[in-house]
Amino acid sequence: MLSGTSQLSRRDLLAMIGTLAGSAAMYQAMTTLGFAEESPYKGPIKLDGDPKGASVLILGAGLAGMVAAYELAKVGYKVQILEYREKAGGRCWTIRGGDKYTELGGFEQDCEFDEGLYINPGPWRIPYHHHAVLDYCKRLGVKLEAFVQVNHNAYLHSAKAFGGKPQRYRHINSDFNGHVAELLSKVTKQGGLDQTVSTEDREKLLEALQSWGALDENYAYVAGDHSSERRGFEVDPGGGQMPIAKPSQPIGLTDIVQSGLWSNLSIGNLYEYQTTMLQPVGGMDMIAKAFEREVGEMIRYNSKIISIDQDDKSVTVRYEDSQKGGEPQTATADWCICTVPFSILSQIEIKVSPEMKAAIENLPYAAAVKVGLQFKRRFWEEDEHIYGGISFTDLPNTLISYPSTDYHSPGKGVLLGAYSWEAWAYEFTSLPPEQRVQKALEYGAQIHPQYKDEFDNGVSVGWHRVPWTLGCYGEWTEEKRKEHYQAASSIDGRIAMAGEHISYIPAWMEGAILSSLDAIGRLHQRVVSG
Numbered sequence: 001m002l003s004g005t006s007q008l009s010r011r012d013l014l015a016m017i018g019t020l021a022g023s024a025a026m027y028q029a030m031t032t033l034g035f036a037e038e039s040p041y042k043g044p045i046k047l048d049g050d051p052k053g054a055s056v057l058i059l060g061a062g063l064a065g066m067v068a069a070y071e072l073a074k075v076g077y078k079v080q081i082l083e084y085r086e087k088a089g090g091r092c093w094t095i096r097g098g099d100k101y102t103e104l105g106g107f108e109q110d111c112e113f114d115e116g117l118y119i120n121p122g123p124w125r126i127p128y129h130h131h132a133v134l135d136y137c138k139r140l141g142v143k144l145e146a147f148v149q150v151n152h153n154a155y156l157h158s159a160k161a162f163g164g165k166p167q168r169y170r171h172i173n174s175d176f177n178g179h180v181a182e183l184l185s186k187v188t189k190q191g192g193l194d195q196t197v198s199t200e201d202r203e204k205l206l207e208a209l210q211s212w213g214a215l216d217e218n219y220a221y222v223a224g225d226h227s228s229e230r231r232g233f234e235v236d237p238g239g240g241q242m243p244i245a246k247p248s249q250p251i252g253l254t255d256i257v258q259s260g261l262w263s264n265l266s267i268g269n270l271y272e273y274q275t276t277m278l279q280p281v282g283g284m285d286m287i288a289k290a291f292e293r294e295v296g297e298m299i300r301y302n303s304k305i306i307s308i309d310q311d312d313k314s315v316t317v318r319y320e321d322s323q324k325g326g327e328p329q330t331a332t333a334d335w336c337i338c339t340v341p342f343s344i345l346s347q348i349e350i351k352v353s354p355e356m357k358a359a360i361e362n363l364p365y366a367a368a369v370k371v372g373l374q375f376k377r378r379f380w381e382e383d384e385h386i387y388g389g390i391s392f393t394d395l396p397n398t399l400i401s402y403p404s405t406d407y408h409s410p411g412k413g414v415l416l417g418a419y420s421w422e423a424w425a426y427e428f429t430s431l432p433p434e435q436r437v438q439k440a441l442e443y444g445a446q447i448h449p450q451y452k453d454e455f456d457n458g459v460s461v462g463w464h465r466v467p468w469t470l471g472c473y474g475e476w477t478e479e480k481r482k483e484h485y486q487a488a489s490s491i492d493g494r495i496a497m498a499g500e501h502i503s504y505i506p507a508w509m510e511g512a513i514l515s516s517l518d519a520i521g522r523l524h525q526r527v528v529s530g
C-alpha cells in the first residue's frame, strides 16, 4: 500500500505532479522575462584601432560604468566618471558596522554590526556560468568562496502546515521524491505507461525510480535504510557500543502535498542557482573595490547629474554636489556612456530621440527589501547544524539565509532575515527601520525561537527607496522588450546606455558587465571608423 496516500485527492495529486514540471515551467517563464540566459562572454574585450584621444564621459560608477572606464582608458580614451555617491560600486554594495545609510524620505540607519560581519543588501551570489563577472574577479584578484544555495538541513516553513513547525529540507525533498517514485512505479507496473514506454524501457524505468526515490525491494517508499540514507535516521549510526541506528519515519504524501512546502524544492535546480554558486570573500563590494582601485582616479564622487545635452560634436552634462547642492557645474566629452538606471534617468532632462525617451520612461523597476540581523551567537550552527544555505517560508520575510563563511567562528553572526518583493516589500518600508527589523524578527522567530534571546541589532534596505536607484532592477516584459529594447540599446547620437537594464540578464551583475562591454565595443567601432 502507498504510505500516507489514502486521503490524497485528485486535485492534490495533480498539484503535486505539476511540481515535477515546475522547475521547467518556471525556467521557461524566467527565460521569457530575460532571466536564466547563459552568458555569451568569451574572454577579455579587444578594442583594436586608435581612438586618437577621444574623450568619454561615463555616468554612474556601478559595475557597468567602471567596466567601461577600465577598458576604454586602457586603449587610450580620456575618461571621466560622474558618480552620485561618495563611493563606487552602485548596487554592488556591502554594509558593515560603522556604515551610515539614509534612504529616500530621510530615514537614517547606523549599522552596528561587529567587525568582520556584513550584509550584502544587493547582489549576494554569483552563478558559476556568469563568466564575465568571474573573469574580472580573476583578473582583478578578487578572492571567491562557495555560496551555499541549497542546504538539506535548512528548513521549509509554512505558517499553515505542520502546526507551523518548520520541516527540514531533506525530509520534504526525500519524501516527496520517494512518494512520487512509488506512485510512478506502481502506474508503470500496472501497465499505465504501456502506450508510451517500451517493454525494455519499462524495466529500466522501474530500476531508475527505485534508485532515484530510495524505494525498497517492493518499490515502496517506507521507513528503512534506503529512505533514511536520504532523509536521515531517527538515531544516527555511532561508534563502539553506542545505540544501534534507527530509521526515521517518512512524512505521508498527503501531508507533504497539502503543506505546499514542495513549492520551494526545485529552486536550487534552476540554472541560475545550481552549484557551485560563489561569493567574494569579505563581501560583494570586494568586486566594486577592485574596480575602484583601477579607475578610482577617474571618478568624480558626490556628483548628481541633473541634465544631459548633446549636439553633433559632443555631450554636455550638468551636475551638482549631491551632498551640498550649490551651483551646477558642467562636464563635456566627445561621447557618453550612461549607466544611470532608467528609474532615475526618467526624472533627468536628457536630449535623446523620442524612441529612446519612450524607452527610458516605460521601464518599471521592481521593489525589494532585505533585512540583515546580527545575533549574539551563531545558534543556527551551534543548535541546528545549519552551515550556510537558505530556509524558505510563506511568511512575508520569505527566507532566511545563513552566512556561507566563517563557520564556527566565536562571537556574533549576521544572517539575512528577510528578502521580500513587491507588496511585502512595500509593507516593510511603510514602517520605520527599527520596526522593519522587529517584523523580520517576529517572522523569523517562528522558525528559530532563539531569535528572541539572541537578537543584537539589525539594518534594512528597501531598494525602491534607495535614492540612487529607486528600484531593484528594470522589470522588462516580453511586450516592453519588443517595443523599447532596440531603442534603449542603440547608440543615440553620442550617447550609449549601459547597465543591467540594457541586457537579457537583468538583476544580475553579469548583465551589467555584458551590456557595458557591448556598448563600448559598438562605440569604439564608431570612433575608429568615423
Ligand SMILES: Cc1cc2nc3c(=O)[nH]c(=O)nc-3n(C[C@H](O)[C@H](O)[C@H](O)COP(=O)(O)OP(=O)(O)OC[C@H]3O[C@@H](n4cnc5c(N)ncnc54)[C@H](O)[C@@H]3O)c2cc1C
Pocket (backbone or CB within 6 Å): 059, 060, 061, 062, 063, 064, 065, 082, 083, 084, 085, 088, 089, 090, 091, 092, 121, 122, 123, 124, 125, 126, 303, 304, 305, 306, 339, 340, 341, 344, 368, 370, 463, 468, 469, 471, 472, 473, 498, 499, 500, 501, 506, 507, 508, 509, 510, 511, 512
Ligand atoms: C536586492 C538585489 C539583489 C541582487 N542580487 C544579485 C545577485 O545575487 N547576483 C548578481 O550578480 N546580481 C544581483 N543583483 C543585481 C546587480 O546588483 C545589478 O545588476 C548590478 O549591480 C547593476 O550594475 P549597474 O552598473 O548596471 O547599475 P548600478 O550599480 O545601479 O550603477 C549605477 C550608478 O549610477 C549612479 N547614479 C544614479 N543616479 C545618478 C545621478 N543622478 N548622477 C550620478 N550618478 C548616478 C548610482 O549611484 C550607481 O553608482 C541584485 C540587485 C539587487 C538590488
